Amino acid sequence: MSICSDNWIIEKCLKEKMIEPFVDKQVRFENGEKIISYGVSSYGYDIRVSNQFQIFTNVYGSVVDPKQFDTKSLVKIENDVCVIPPNSFALAITLEYFRIPENVLTICVGKSTYARCGIIVNVTPFEPGWEGYAVLEISNTTPLPAKIYAGEGIAQVLFFEGKEKCLYTYAARNGKYHRQMTLTLPLL
DSSP: OEEOOHHHHHHHHHHHOOEESOOSSEEEEETTEEEEEEEEETTEEEEEEEEEEEEEOOTTOOOOOTTSOOGGGEEEEESSEEEEOTTEEEEEEEEEEEEOOTTEEEEEEEOHHHHTTTEEEEBOOOOTTOEEEEEEEEEEOSSSOEEEETTSEEEEEEEEEOSSOOSSOTTTTTOTTTTBOSOOOOOO
16 A cells, blocks of 8 residues: 555545535635645645534433434534534544545544643544545543634545555445434444
């Protein structure tokens, strides 16, 4: 496997619509204001977070159980800014839709601007053959409320290309999060 460059990302996105909407450069300003950057970077793509968030709450005394997930443990928010309470956690979805080639695997890491504020972004790998909007797991590790800005960069996706296609793609296995169009909660 080898890491893919900005040229590779641009070519794949223009020919195969690997990322939609796709921005072929790094965007740092919108409407004359500085923003948290998004778009193509040297060896990756900086993704944006949409305005759809779900924040964990303990109001109902729910237990987080991946086998029997209780939706009462979440509060839905649709806004241009999401404030995550201290030492809390939110789920969100990307603005970008992905179509990952059958010989590519991605790893996603948080952007340094948020990391330096104690915000940890966790995203599971985009497996070969997977497509959909990515669900983002965002942790506020600080003892203070933390702001997340919709429509701006939140994490960077790194693309790794294998020399050959894998035997069993995510699509071929009928992966449970394949072609997710919304913020999908844990499934068995």
